[in-house]
Amino acid sequence: MKSREVRPPHVAAWLVDLFAPADHAESLLGDLSEEFSDLALKSGPSFARRWYWRQSVKTVTHLVGTAFRVSPWTTIGPVVAGYVLLGFGFSLPERAIVMVLHLRHQHVNPYYTSSQIEAYLFWLNNGILVGRLLMSLSIGSIVAVAAKGREIIATMALSLLLVAPFLVLRLAGHWPNQPFLPSTLIFAIGNSLMIVVGGDIVRKNRSAALHRPSSA
Amino acid sequence: MTSRDYLGEFEHIVVLALLRLGDRAYGVTVRQEIEMRTGREVSIGAIYATLDRLEAKGYVKSRMGDPTPERGGRSKRFFQVSAKGVGAVNRTHRALQSMTAGLDLVRSYS
Numbered sequence: 001m002k003s004r005e006v007r008p009p010h011v012a013a014w015l016v017d018l019f020a021p022a023d024h025a026e027s028l029l030g031d032l033s034e035e036f037s038d039l040a041l042k043s044g045p046s047f048a049r050r051w052y053w054r055q056s057v058k059t060v061t062h063l064v065g066t067a068f069r070v071s072p073w074t075t076i077g078p079v080v081a082g083y084v085l086l087g088f089g090f091s092l093p094e095r096a097i098v099m100v101l102h103l104r105h106q107h108v109n110p111y112y113t114s115s116q117i118e119a120y121l122f123w124l125n126n127g128i129l130v131g132r133l134l135m136s137l138s139i140g141s142i143v144a145v146a147a148k149g150r151e152i153i154a155t156m157a158l159s160l161l162l163v164a165p166f167l168v169l170r171l172a173g174h175w176p177n178q179p180f181l182p183s184t185l186i187f188a189i190g191n192s193l194m195i196v197v198g199g200d201i202v203r204k205n206r207s208a209a210l211h212r213p214s215s216a
Numbered sequence: 217m218t219s220r221d222y223l224g225e226f227e228h229i230v231v232l233a234l235l236r237l238g239d240r241a242y243g244v245t246v247r248q249e250i251e252m253r254t255g256r257e258v259s260i261g262a263i264y265a266t267l268d269r270l271e272a273k274g275y276v277k278s279r280m281g282d283p284t285p286e287r288g289g290r291s292k293r294f295f296q297v298s299a300k301g302v303g304a305v306n307r308t309h310r311a312l313q314s315m316t317a318g319l320d321l322v323r324s325y326s
Binding site: 016020021024026027028029030031032033034035037055058059060061062063066070 | 244260288
């Protein structure tokens with residue numbers, strides 16, 4: 001009775017769910033869960049938890065390796081396309097926001113009050129930040145759609161590609177008078193996270209679509 | 217006949233496990249069967265990646281079972297070797313037998 005209350009480690013299960021292809025995630029997690037319950041009964045919860053973590057790490061490593069080894073172009077192709085899209089798309093929010101702000105304030109130009117200047121700067125800074133985050137989310141979704149079944153692997157690879165140059169520059173001693181995570185790096189990490197969130201949204205939609213016909 | 221008609225080493229082991237297990241073949245039983253017979257610890261991810269590849273080649277078929285409470289309400293995916301898969305196992309097996317015929321492996325190379 002007691003062993004029934006023992007549950008697999010949430011983080012490990014979440015990682016497997018994140019990386020497993022949508023059509024295999026349910027059965028794969030079910031198999032891990034079934035063996036975990038058996039082991040918890042036979043050898044105790046801590047042994048079962050250690051086993052679950054070992055299996056999860058091996059499984060995720062294998063799934064990532066297989067994605068690049070077995071069908072490299074369906075994984076690498078969308079990542080490269082996403083990187084190119086990021087290059088073209090990153091200046092779009094900035095240009096759009098500057099254009100809208102200039103149109104809006106044209107009637108008061110050139111006599112800005114200090115509150116108008118503050119508002120202008122607020123919308124300029126935050127608008128561009130939000131715009132770029134939304135752009136990263138959209139590009140993450142596009143990459144995930146193209147990387148059928150490997151949404152998280154492709155979007156994670158793209159986000160690493162985006163953040164890696166900043167990390168390398170930081171470790172090489174750039175931005176010496178700034179905190180360990182300067183705003184440029186925080187900004188890159190934020191955009192990287194949004195790319196992966198975009199991938200996760202597509203993965204969840206795909207998984208829901210797969211389960212709809214079987215439940216009918 | 218092309219090299220694709222043969223099974224890779226781990227594919228061969230997985231297909232043989234499916235044949236041994238018959239209609240009881242799903243992730244857990246396949247993993248345990250391989251571990252028990254080969255003494256090699258394999259991850260469930262490796263089993264699924266291989267089965268996915270074999271299914272894409274038409275060597276294996278799968279169907280979903282009913283959800284069960286001990287699996288957290290998740291379904292089992294049962295696997296079965298197709299006629300094409302049986303042909304591939306036989307070809308691979310014959311090729312290995314032909315390559316090892318006449319070799320006294322234990323005496324010569326141990």
